[in-house]
Amino acid sequence: MFDGLKKKLAEAVKTFVKSEAPAAQSASAPVPRDEAPSHPGVDAAPQEAGRPADTAAQSQNTEAIKPTMPDVKPASPAGGDGGRQQVAHDKKPKEGLLKLSLSTKVKKVFSSAIRLNEREIDDFLEQIRISLLQSDVSFDVTETIVADMKSRLAEADIDSKNMAAGLLRVVKGALADVLARSKQGVDIYSYVAERIRSNSLPVKMLFIGSNGTGKTTTIGKIAYRLKAGGVSCVMSASDTFRAAAIEQTEYHANRIGVPVIKSRYGADPASIAFDAIAYAKAHGIAVVLMDSAGRQETNKNLINEMQKIVRVAQPDITIFVGESTAGSVIAEQIRELSKFVKIDGIILTKLDCDARGGNAISISNATGIPILFFGVGEAYDALIPYSPEFVINSVMPN
Numbered sequence: 503m504f505d506g507l508k509k510k511l512a513e514a515v516k517t518f519v520k521s522e523a524p525a526a527q528s529a530s531a532p533v534p535r536d537e538a539p540s541h542p543g544v545d546a547a548p549q550e551a552g553r554p555a556d557t558a559a560q561s562q563n564t565e566a567i568k569p570t571m572p573d574v575k576p577a578s579p580a581g582g583d584g585g586r587q588q589v590a591h592d593k594k595p596k597e598g599l600l601k602l603s604l605s606t607k608v609k610k611v612f613s614s615a616i617r618l619n620e621r622e623i624d625d626f627l628e629q630i631r632i633s634l635l636q637s638d639v640s641f642d643v644t645e646t647i648v649a650d651m652k653s654r655l656a657e658a659d660i661d662s663k664n665m666a667a668g669l670l671r672v673v674k675g676a677l678a679d680v681l682a683r684s685k686q687g688v689d690i691y692s693y694v695a696e697r698i699r700s701n702s703l704p705v706k707m708l709f710i711g712s713n714g715t716g717k718t719t720t721i722g723k724i725a726y727r728l729k730a731g732g733v734s735c736v737m738s739a740s741d742t743f744r745a746a747a748i749e750q751t752e753y754h755a756n757r758i759g760v761p762v763i764k765s766r767y768g769a770d771p772a773s774i775a776f777d778a779i780a781y782a783k784a785h786g787i788a789v790v791l792m793d794s795a796g797r798q799e800t801n802k803n804l805i806n807e808m809q810k811i812v813r814v815a816q817p818d819i820t821i822f823v824g825e826s827t828a829g830s831v832i833a834e835q836i837r838e839l840s841k842f843v844k845i846d847g848i849i850l851t852k853l854d855c856d857a858r859g860g861n862a863i864s865i866s867n868a869t870g871i872p873i874l875f876f877g878v879g880e881a882y883d884a885l886i887p888y889s890p891e892f893v894i895n896s897v898m899p900n
Contacts, residue, residue: 503878504859504896510633511673512899518626519665615659623655630673638829638860640868643680650676674898680867681890687847687872689887690724690819694733694789697818704782705789708775708817710808710839713744713796716851716877717823721791722754726882728789729758735789738778739764740771740811743795743804751793758882761787771795771807772814779815792817805842812843819846821874826850826861833861833868840869849885851877862893 618626627648634644651672660668690707697705707724711717721737728735737755739762741747748764755762763778775792782790794811795804812820822845824832839845848869850861853876866873873888886892 503853503856504862504893506858507633507637507639507860507863507897508899510637511630511670511897514626514629514633515666515669515673515899517629518622518669616662617659618655620656623652626655626669627652634860634863637858638864640830640833640860640864643864643867646867647676647680650679670898674894677863677894677897678890680863681893684866684890685870685872687874687888688819690847690874691727691731693819694728698733698788703786703788704779705819706779706792706815706817707789708792708794708811708815708820709823710794710820710843710845711796711823712835715796715823715825715828717796718747718750718754718793719880720823720849720851720875720877720885721751721793722758723877723882723885725754725760725791726758727885729760733789734787735760735791736778736782736785736787737762738775738790738792740774740778741793741795742767742769742771742774743807747793747795761785770810772810775811775815790815805839808839809842820844821847821849822871823849823851826853826856826859826876829858829861833865836865836869836871840871845871847872847874849873849875849877854878854884859897863897 630651631644631648634647635641639647654672654675658668658672694705697703709717709721718741725735725737737751737760739748739751741751742765745767748767752762752764761781763774763781765774765777771794775790778790778792781787792811792815794808811817820843822836822839824835826832828835836845836848848865848871850865850873853859853862856862862873862876865871875885875887876892878884878886
């Protein structure tokens with residue numbers, strides 16, 4: 503997980519640190535007589551027989567004031583390279599290679615710490631900006647991170663002998679600042695424990711999100727954790743829209759060993775949730791975990807159904823379950839659904855399959871809703887609490 507972003511950040515730093523490669527030969531440097539430049543794709547013409555020397559010299563002077571063309575070796579004689587041309591600047595740095603200024607290079611020789619100038623900072627930050635955007639970090643959050651890094655670099659003394667480590671510390675600090683600004687989510691297990699102590703039961707949790715995101719499996723994971731902690735729960739198979747959804751909920755409930763309330767396909771989801779709550783009250787069950795049909799923010803019928811469940815069940819906690827691999831579209835889904843129902847937290851699933859990982863950094867800032875858990879596998883215990891430290895340690899290159 504996070505491998506894509508980690509690799510891109512490492513490459514951005516490595517590219518900058520490698521900027522001390524030998525500079526390209528100046529375009530105005532003298533060119534040997536036998537390697538005089540010619541127009542690309544045109545072989546150098548031989549001197550005309552019987553042409554006066556002074557006329558040839560005058561011709562050369564005239565050529566000298568013409569616009570400079572790229573330095574290209576003339577075609578070799580027959581038996582050489584077969585008429586192919588060779589660019590003279592063999593040591594030209596690769597395109598995109600960032601270059602330290604001469605003054606900074608001199609400082610590196612005489613000082614153990616250097617401070618980058620504005621051009622160097624801008625060049626480095628452009629590489630960081632591209633890396634973040636390509637890794638699914640939202641545009642606004644990317645700009646926040648870059649602005650933070652710019653202010654840090656302007657005041658930072660970088661170890662001249664280990665520039666990579668110094669630059670990575672700046673990246674880490676900016677990421678930590680952004681993650682620290684994220685809203686803190688509710689600890690659902692502590693919340694349940696407090697409700698049990700106050701005898702205010704049952705706790706009702708509604709799970710929403712698109713089909714295929716692992717929503718029902720995530721409900722099973724939370725039921726597994728609750729039961730392992732001695733907390734009773736019941737699962738409500740309130741997704742009566744998707745084929746096999748009821749069977750999937752029942753499968754997880756049976757494996758974990760908790761009751762499930764279900765009905766037929768096409769039945770009213772709100773009525774099933776209501777029955778599950780009534781069952782919990784009658785049997786002294788602490789938590790009701792309610793599934794729901796996968797909702798696209800553009801499907802008005804499913805949105806109306808979700809609003810009805812909320813009115814009838816009055817959930818204490820509503821959790822959006824989404825794939826971390828979905829990219830920036832997931833933030834838009836959350837923002838749209840938030841117009842119709844209050845969302846208390848986000849669970850990002852399939853993080854173990856997400857090579858980019860940018861959603862874990864930006865989605866909370868982009869939506870204003872905290873991340874509660876990361877799904878990192880199919881096993882029931884493969885649900886880990888969100889923490890900024892986990893994200894930073896997973897993202898930062900060694």
